[in-house]
Each structure stands twice: as C-alpha cells, then as structure tokens.
Amino acid sequence: MELRGIGKRYGTNQVLQEIDLELVPGRCIGLVGENGAGKSTLLSIISGKTPQTQGTLTLDGQEVSFRSPRDARALGIQLIPQELAYVPHLSVAENLMMPNWPKNRWGVTQRWLRRAGADAVARLGLDIDVRRDMIDLSLAERQLVEIAKALLGDARVLILDEPTASLHARETELLLGKLRELKADGVSLIYVSHHLDESFEISDEIVVLRNGRMEDRRETTETSLGRTVGLMLGGEYEKPEATPVAAGSPTEVVLRLQGWNSELQPAIDDVSLEIRTGEVVGIFGLVGSGAETVARALGGHEKRVAGSVFVQGSAAEVPVPSTPRRAQALGIAYVPAERKTDGLALNQTISENLTLMVLGRFAGAAGWMKGRAQLAGAQALATETDVRCTSVRQDVGELSGGNQQKVLLASRLAAAPPVLVLHEPTRGVDIGSRTQIHQQLSAFARQGAAVVLVTSDVQEAIDATDRLIVMRDGRVVDELTRERKTKSLALETAAGGAVTHD
Amino acid sequence: MTDTRTFSLSRLPALATVGIFLVVVVAGFAIFAQGFWTPNNASTIVITASVIMIASLGQLLVVISGGFDLSIGGVLPLTAVVYASLTTAGVPMLAAMAVCLAVGIAVGLVHTYFIVHLKINPLITTLATMSITAGLAFTLANGQTLTVPPEAGILGDRAIGTIPWHVILMIVLVVLMHLVLAHTLLGRRIYMVGGNPEAARLAGVRVTVIGGSVYVFSGFFAAVAGIVTASQLLAASGAMGSTITMQSLAAVVLGGAALTGGRGSVPGAVIGVLLLGVIANGMSILHVPSFYQQVVTGLVLLAAVTLSRLQERARRSG
Numbered sequence: 001m002e003l004r005g006i007g008k009r010y011g012t013n014q015v016l017q018e019i020d021l022e023l024v025p026g027r028c029i030g031l032v033g034e035n036g037a038g039k040s041t042l043l044s045i046i047s048g049k050t051p052q053t054q055g056t057l058t059l060d061g062q063e064v065s066f067r068s069p070r071d072a073r074a075l076g077i078q079l080i081p082q083e084l085a086y087v088p089h090l091s092v093a094e095n096l097m098m099p100n101w102p103k104n105r106w107g108v109t110q111r112w113l114r115r116a117g118a119d120a121v122a123r124l125g126l127d128i129d130v131r132r133d134m135i136d137l138s139l140a141e142r143q144l145v146e147i148a149k150a151l152l153g154d155a156r157v158l159i160l161d162e163p164t165a166s167l168h169a170r171e172t173e174l175l176l177g178k179l180r181e182l183k184a185d186g187v188s189l190i191y192v193s194h195h196l197d198e199s200f201e202i203s204d205e206i207v208v209l210r211n212g213r214m215e216d217r218r219e220t221t222e223t224s225l226g227r228t229v230g231l232m233l234g235g236e237y238e239k240p241e242a243t244p245v246a247a248g249s250p251t252e253v254v255l256r257l258q259g260w261n262s263e264l265q266p267a268i269d270d271v272s273l274e275i276r277t278g279e280v281v282g283i284f285g286l287v288g289s290g291a292e293t294v295a296r297a298l299g300g301h302e303k304r305v306a307g308s309v310f311v312q313g314s315a316a317e318v319p320v321p322s323t324p325r326r327a328q329a330l331g332i333a334y335v336p337a338e339r340k341t342d343g344l345a346l347n348q349t350i351s352e353n354l355t356l357m358v359l360g361r362f363a364g365a366a367g368w369m370k371g372r373a374q375l376a377g378a379q380a381l382a383t384e385t386d387v388r389c390t391s392v393r394q395d396v397g398e399l400s401g402g403n404q405q406k407v408l409l410a411s412r413l414a415a416a417p418p419v420l421v422l423h424e425p426t427r428g429v430d431i432g433s434r435t436q437i438h439q440q441l442s443a444f445a446r447q448g449a450a451v452v453l454v455t456s457d458v459q460e461a462i463d464a465t466d467r468l469i470v471m472r473d474g475r476v477v478d479e480l481t482r483e484r485k486t487k488s489l490a491l492e493t494a495a496g497g498a499v500t501h502d
Numbered sequence: 503m504t505d506t507r508t509f510s511l512s513r514l515p516a517l518a519t520v521g522i523f524l525v526v527v528v529a530g531f532a533i534f535a536q537g538f539w540t541p542n543n544a545s546t547i548v549i550t551a552s553v554i555m556i557a558s559l560g561q562l563l564v565v566i567s568g569g570f571d572l573s574i575g576g577v578l579p580l581t582a583v584v585y586a587s588l589t590t591a592g593v594p595m596l597a598a599m600a601v602c603l604a605v606g607i608a609v610g611l612v613h614t615y616f617i618v619h620l621k622i623n624p625l626i627t628t629l630a631t632m633s634i635t636a637g638l639a640f641t642l643a644n645g646q647t648l649t650v651p652p653e654a655g656i657l658g659d660r661a662i663g664t665i666p667w668h669v670i671l672m673i674v675l676v677v678l679m680h681l682v683l684a685h686t687l688l689g690r691r692i693y694m695v696g697g698n699p700e701a702a703r704l705a706g707v708r709v710t711v712i713g714g715s716v717y718v719f720s721g722f723f724a725a726v727a728g729i730v731t732a733s734q735l736l737a738a739s740g741a742m743g744s745t746i747t748m749q750s751l752a753a754v755v756l757g758g759a760a761l762t763g764g765r766g767s768v769p770g771a772v773i774g775v776l777l778l779g780v781i782a783n784g785m786s787i788l789h790v791p792s793f794y795q796q797v798v799t800g801l802v803l804l805a806a807v808t809l810s811r812l813q814e815r816a817r818r819s820g
Contacts (some may be wrong), residue, residue, distance in 0.1 A: 109717075324705070324706055332666050341700060343701050343704070347764045348764055356701075356705045357706060359690060494745035
C-alpha cells in the first residue's frame with residue numbers, strides 16, 4: 001500500500017498534509033507524535049473512517065478510495081483501536097466470529113463456532129479457551145483476541161493504536177512477540193504508541209508527525225529515542241524551563257511513601273517517595289506507569305496497595321489509606337481525575353459542592369445547618385478561586401469544564417489539608433482555567449502545604465511543578481530537579497529512554 | 503454553557519409547574535363537581551391522603567438518595583396486621599405501636615445490609631422484601647381480615663376539635679422531615695449522596711451510613727402508615743397495601759424528585775400527594791368509575807415527568 005501526498009482539511013484547518021508512506025509486507029512503521037499531531041487523523045484515513053481531502057491511496061498499484069471502514073477491511077486493512085470493541089459477556093469464539101457466525105437452518109451452532117474460533121486463536125499461536133467469556137480474559141488476552149479477529153479477515157495491513165496502554169510489562173512483551181511473528185508472516189504493521197521504547201523495539205521505520213506534517217521518516221536503526229523526542233516536540237526541544245522560584249526552600253518532609261506494592265497492579269514495585277512542605281511535586285508517567293495508582297492510593301481510592309505512609313505530625317508510619325476517610329484523617333485531600341464521575345455531584349448546587357468537605361463548619365447543634373453562613377462561605381470560596389457563575393445556587397453541571405474543575409479544587413482547598421494530591425487536575429480544561437489552577441496550586445504550596453500533582457500531560461508536569469518524579473513500569477525511574485526539568489527529558493525518561501546520571 | 507438566568511433553585515420551576523397544575527385541577531373540580539368545593543370535602547381529601555403522605559416521606563428520602571423502596575406495600579399491611587393482633591391480644595396500645603415501628607425499622611436495616619453493603623440493586627431487594635412482608639402479613643392474619651379493638655384506634659378516630667389525631671401526626675412528620683432535609687447536615691448529605699455517591703465518598707462522606715439510613719427511615723414511615731391505616735379502619739388484612747408503593751412513588755416524582763437521585767423535596771411531595779388525592783376525590787364526586795381514575799393518574803404522572811424532562815433540557819441548553 002502506498003500513500004502519496006495525503007492531507008486532510010477541516011474547513012480552513014489543515015490538520016494533515018503531504019504524508020507519503022509505503023506499507024511494505026513484513027515491515028512495521030512506528031508512528032509517533034504528540035497529542036494533536038495528526039496521528040489519529042492519519043489512521044482514520046488509512047482505515048477508511050474518514051476520506052482524505054488531498055492525495056491518493058494506492059493498493060497493489062491501483063488507486064483506492066474507501067467510503068467506510070468496511071471497504072478498507074474488505075481489502076485487508078484492519079485497525080485495532082485503543083478502546084476495544086467487543087461484547088463482554090459473549091464467548092471468545094462468538095466475539096471472534098462476529099458478525100459472520102456459522103449458521104445452519106437451526107441457527108447458530110456452538111460446535112462450529114467453537115471450532116472456527118479455536119482455529120483462529122491457534123493461528124496466532126495463542127493458548128486461550130474460546131469458550132470463556134471475553135470479560136474473563138486479561139486485557140492483553142482481549143487485545144490478542146482482537147488481533148486474531150483482524151487476521152481472520154485476512155489482514156494485510158494491521159494498525160495498532162496504543163495497544164499497550166493498559167498492559168503490564170510482561171503482557172506487553174507477549175504482544176510484541178506475537179507482532180514480530182506476524183511481521184515474519186508478511187503482515188504490514190503500523191504501530192502507534194506513546195511508549196517510544198516499544199515503537200523502537202518493534203518497528204523498522206520511525207515516522208514522526210508534528211502539527212500534521214511528517215517531520216521525519218527514517219530507518220529505526222538510524223535514529224535514536226532522544227532525537228525522536230526532540231523532533232516530536234520541535235522547537236521546544238531542550239528549552240530550559242523557567243519555573244517560579246520558591247519563596248522558602250522546602251525542607252520539612254511531610255509525606256513519605258515507602259515500599260509500595262499493589263496487588264491489583266503487579267507492576268507497582270517498591271515505590272518510595274518523599275514530599276516536602278512548600279513544594280509542588282509532580283509525578284509524571286504514561287498510562288500504566290503506576291503514577292495514577294500512586295495518586296489514587298494516596299487518596300484512599302485504591303484497594304489492596306501495600307506499603308506505608310508517614311505524614312508529618314503522626315507518630316509513626318501507617319499503612320496506605322484504604323478509604324478516602326482514612327486518607328483525610330492523615331491530612332491528605334484528594335482531587336480525583338474524573339470530575340464528572342468521581343468529583344462533583346453535577347445536579348447539586350455549586351454551593352453544596354464547594355462546601356462538601358467542610359459542611360460541619362456550618363452546622364450548629366443537632367446538625368442544624370446555618371444556611372446563610374454556608375452560602376456566604378461558598379461565595380467566598382468561589383470568589384477566591386475565580387469560579388465564574390451567576391450564583392453559587394446554580395447547579396454545578398451548568399458550568400464550563402474549567403469552572404467545574406475550579407469548584408472541585410476549591411472544595412478540597414477549603415479543608416486546608418497539609419497534603420493535597422491531584423490526579424490529572426486540568427484534563428479537558430481550557431488554557432485560562434488551567435493556568436489559574438496551576439497558580440492556585442503554587443500559592444497553596446507556598447503557604448506551607450505539600451502538593452502532589454500526578455499527571456500524564458508532559459506540559460503540565462513541567463509547567464506546574466517544582467520537582468518532577470518520573471515513573472515507568474511501576475517504578476520511580478528518575479527525579480528531575482529544576483535544572484534538569486525539561487519536556488524532552490521527562491518524555492524520554494517516561495517513554496523508556498535510559499537516563500543515567502551520576 | 504453560561505447561564506444568564508438567575509433562578510435561585512433549579513428545582514423551583516418544576517415544583518411551581520406542578521403547583522400551578524394542582525391549582526388548575528382544584529379550580530376545575532370546584533367549577534364542575536358539585537360538592538367538591540366544601541370544607542367537608544377538603545377535610546375528606548386530607549384525611550384520605552394522610553396515610554399516603556406519611557408513606558411518601560420515607561419514599562422521598564430513599565429516592566433523593568438515589569434508590570427506591572417498593573417494600574412499603576408489604577411493610578404497611580404487615581405492621582397493620584401485627585398491630586391488630588397485638589391489640590386484640592390485649593397488649594397496650596403504645597407497646598403495640600412500638601413493636602410495629604421496630605418491625606418497620608428492622609425491614610429498613612435488612613435493606614441497608616443488602617443494598618448498601620452487598621450492593622444489590624434496590625429494585626430487586628425491595629421487590630423481594632415487599633413479597634416477603636406482604637406474604638407474612640397474609641400468613642399472620644391467616645388470610646382473614648383482623649379487627650382492631652376500638653380503644654386501640656385512637657389515632658384514627660379521635661380528633662382535637664375537628665382535626666383527627668393522624669392528620670396532626672402527619673403534619674408534624676411532614677414539617678419535621680422538611681426541616682431534616684432542607685436544614686440539617688444529614689439532609690444535605692442525603693442530597694449529595696444521591697447526586698453522586700462516588701464524589702461524596704471521595705470527599706469523606708460516610709456514604710454507607712447515609713445511604714443506609716434512608717431505608718431505615720422509610721421502614722419507619724411505612725410502619726407508621728400501617729398503624730394509622732389499622733387505626734382508621736379498625737381492621738387489618740394482608741391485602742391493604744397493594745397500591746401504596748406506586749402511589750408514594752408517583753407522588754414523590756410528581757413533586758419533582760428524580761429517580762436518578764439528588765432531587766426532590768418535602769413541599770414537592772406534599773403537592774404530589776395532594777394532586778393525586780384531589781384527582782381521585784374529584785373524579786369520585788363526578789362518578790367516574792375507579793378504573794378510569796387509574797388511567798388518569800397514570801397520564802398525569804407521565805405528563806409531569808415529561809414536562810420536567812423538557813424543562814431540564816431547556817435549562818441545560820439555555
């Protein structure tokens with residue numbers, strides 16, 4: 001398959017231009033780029049989801065145009081999306097054969113279905129009982145079943161979009177191994193991942209996209225991880241970051257994690273950290289790195305994490321909090337990543353959401369609420385954090401995403417916790433609110449609190465922190481102090497680049 | 503989404519709509535139904551509505567917290583039958599009442615265990631306990647209608663002036679629950695838990711305690727409703743609670759409560775109960791057969807939820 005001068009324009013917005021690629025049997029292209037670089041647009045053009053506005057696609061020397069993914073599939077081009085689409089409570093065989101279940105005149109026969117399913121699984125060299133329900137498989141196994149399904153359609157081009165985002169290291173190995181076998185069988189692969197180390201491991205050619213353009217295209221052996229990261233980020237490469245200077249130097253250790261392990265995410269291995277007063281510490285890692293488990297566990301949102309926490313003021317080390325209430329008793333307030341599902345009650349008022357953690361302050365004898373005081377308190381909080389609303393009696397669901405996020409943050413700040421843990425605090429938030437939130441965090445830290453900011457957004461990890469801890473595969477791999485804190489170094493470290501320093 | 507309007511409470515408009523509807527219905531019956539607009543009939547409406555009102559208070563709490571309670575229709579006859587048997591056997595009235603309330607609370611605690619701790623769907627759980635409690639009521643009464651000795655019917659037939667005891671009790675409970683819901687910590691937390699249980703939990707609210715307590719309240723109110731019914735009729739049977747579950751749910755929803763939780767109020771529920779009561783009463787006066795009344799009640803309910811849905815949609819996009 002060949003792509004010549006492929007471009008895509010939405011209105012006046014040119015999101016992709018002049019992409020030239022050759023997909024050769026038995027070769028793998030590692031497609032890399034930041035969010036918004038045009039990777040997904042390119043994938044949807046190749047897989048027939050959206051038509052290109054410029055350029056041509058040729059297959060076996062003939063120009064083709066896809067009207068739907070079905071057209072592309074018919075020609076052997078299969079996309080395996082990041083979010084797998086399967087029916088959880090049907091068996092592996094049923095999922096594999098869908099929608100062409102073998103039928104006779106009595107309907108679908110399980111025996112044929114199973115035999116066909118088993119054949120498909122065996123073809124990929126997998127050891128999976130096709131009678132099991134999809135939901136009972138591990139994430140990696142589900143991923144592999146999807147690949148097996150794609151191969152059933154005689155895939156010649158297989159496109160994988162972030163296939164390892166939710167896989168453990170061992171499962172990733174398994175997947176990469178299978179992909180290598182496919183390559184040897186002459187399948188052409190496109191591998192898209194933020195985990196650059198994987199892309200380097202599996203691919204023969206690395207293609208870097210930036211702002212919709214093909215920035216670089218080179219044999220994998222002729223380029224390096226560091227160079228690729230630089231190309232992905234473009235001009236921002238190696239720009240030293242000016243971070244706000246702390247008023248008082250952080251000294252006192254307020255929070256110490258020791259020897260963390262997670263039963264549910266085995267990758268988490270012996271994580272230990274120290275957080276001091278007066279600083280915003282970032283924990284950066286890609287999805288699956290364990291950073292989010294650390295955030296959730298600190299908030300008491302994660303079960304079965306072993307290890308100990310020491311919080312300033314408490315006499316001794318205590319186990320990782322297993323409930324949000326225990327976390328609060330330790331002085332840790334937690335801002336969850338999903339504001340709509342975990343953070344706010346959207347059909348309640350701004351006032352109720354803001355004062356949720358400090359309701360007791362506005363209650364008198366027998367739990368009688370002082371309604372005016374509560375409203376005044378909420379109003380003060382809203383003003384302080386610049387929540388834009390007509391009244392604090394509005395439902396919080398009527399606010400914009402950025403303002404909702406401010407409400408969530410303010411509700412935690414209201415309790416003035418010694419330790420504030422935030423998990424992806426500016427996801428889906430406009431740039432103005434984002435800057436404000438970062439300033440609030442910084443100010444809160446300067447007042448003597450310790451702020452832990454867990455994020456998978458590299459820009460945020462650099463901009464909003466004093467010190468950055470980078471996690472990968474369940475381990476702390478590096479700590480970037482102010483002098484060494486650059487976007488490229490953070491990305492490279494998180495993506496698997498070996499960063500050693502004395 | 504910027505909202506330029508300044509409605510102070512977004513649940514107010516929905517409530518106002520149902521309120522206006524109530525006024526219209528009352529005016530309509532007053533014009534067309536001879537004998538509707540009389541003090542005598544007004545008191546009939548209130549007296550008839552009192553049991554539904556009491557049961558609806560419990561239903562309201564549960565619905566606001568995000569669940570619902572079908573078991574009211576079983577707990578009511580069960581406690582009524584228990585009350586009849588005990589008082590007939592010579593147990594003092596107050597002791598009999600205490601036993602009935604304990605039965606209601608016990609059912610609530612069972613719900614707490616299954617729904618809050620085992621996380622079993624409230625629909626299934628309370629459907630099961632409705633069946634169990636209603637079945638127990640029939641068993642205990644041996645399938646018969648039991649009588650209540652007149653001296654144990656004080657709540658139903660004695661009055662202060664012209665206001666029966668049970669109406670006074672109903673009013674006290676209504677005011678009390680309104681205060682609890684609108685003006686106490688517990689009330690605020692019930693709304694929050696109904697609005698988003700996970701958010702409440704992560705903010706440190708004891709979601710299991712709050713979410714469980716509403717079922718205990720509901721069991722308690724169902725028991726009160728059972729005692730009042732037995733006292734009013736001086737009789738009790740397993741068949742007497744068959745419509746109370748649906749009526750209480752309808753009333754609460756008419757009054758602006760959302761089955762998704764987080765919304766609803768006592769004044770709303772009062773309007774809902776009155777609306778249902780007025781419709782039933784007015785149509786009886788007009789000699790409309792009772793099965794038509796059921797149809798109309800259903801239509802009113804559908805209309806009310808459709809209206810509130812449309813209003814909400816307008817508000818979200820406005």
